Amino acid sequence: MITMDNIIREGHPTLRRSADLVTFPLSAEDRKIATEMMEFLSNSQDEKIAAQLNLRAGVGLAAPQIDVSKRIVALLIPGEYEDDPPELAKVMFNPKIVSHSIESACLKGGEGCLSVDREVPGFVVRHSRITVSYQDAEGVTHKARYKGYIAIVVQHEIDHLNGVMFYDHINEQAPFAVEDDVIIIE
Ligand SMILES: CNC(=O)c1cccc(C)c1Nc1nc(N2CCN(c3ccccc3Cl)CC2)nc(N2CSC[C@H]2C(=O)NC)n1
Numbered sequence: 001m002i003t004m005d006n007i008i009r010e011g012h013p014t015l016r017r018s019a020d021l022v023t024f025p026l027s028a029e030d031r032k033i034a035t036e037m038m039e040f041l042s043n044s045q046d047e048k049i050a051a052q053l054n055l056r057a058g059v060g061l062a063a064p065q066i067d068v069s070k071r072i073v074a075l076l077i078p079g080e081y082e083d084d085p086p087e088l089a090k091v092m093f094n095p096k097i098v099s100h101s102i103e104s105a106c107l108k109g110g111e112g113c114l115s116v117d118r119e120v121p122g123f124v125v126r127h128s129r130i131t132v133s134y135q136d137a138e139g140v141t142h143k144a145r146y147k148g149y150i151a152i153v154v155q156h157e158i159d160h161l162n163g164v165m166f167y168d169h170i171n172e173q174a175p176f177a178v179e180d181d182v183i184i185i186e
């Protein structure tokens with residue numbers, strides 16, 4: 001099971017590496033990694049389990065964050081209300097943004113990262129809409145379009161596969177300065 005002890009923190013070189021493509025059919029190890037990443041996100045969002053295991057909540061996790069330099073991303077984005085189904089519950093292998101809007105967006109609250117044990121204030125400006133190509137656990141290639149909060153999360157996690165941290169996108173001189181056409185997501 002993945003706990004915070006398995007999550008590497010900024011400064012660890014793996015976070016700045018470009019991760020390797022996953023080959024198919026999946027090895028038993030890669031299948032296990034994907035399952036455990038999803039289980040971590042679920043545990044991290046469960047108040048009781050997160051308290052017991054001292055987990056920080058996350059809606060996305062990339063394999064490099066558990067020191068596995070492979071192009072695997074897990075996403076678990078809850079629905080609006082407690083008993084709603086998740087907005088997105090998916091493991092993507094070899095995800096790639098194949099097209100995106102000209103329009104940009106950012107989270108009003110800024111971004112947090114399980115590998116960053118500090119608040120880094122500032123708007124992280126990203127594409128507001130993206131089209132992602134990825135493979136599922138059977139190696140079947142899919143294309144999906146995302147917008148809003150989900151698009152932001154997917155971009156944050158794909159960044160991890162390319163050694164990019166969210167604060168690389170923050171304007172140091174003016175962290176909250178944004179062009180007037182950037183969508184600010186509540
Ligand atoms: C510094 N300011 C802030 O963090 C920040 C501050 C305010 C608003 C936002 C929106 C912020 N930003 C932000 N909030 C989140 N969560 C909201 C709380 N939630 C959660 C918490 C508890 C239970 C269940 C859940 Cl679901 C977990 C997810 N997550 C991310 N990111 C950046 S993209 C990947 C994603 C991630 O999983 N990070 C670990 N950013």
Ligand code: NI
Pocket residue numbers: 112113114115156160
């Ligand atoms: Ni992160």
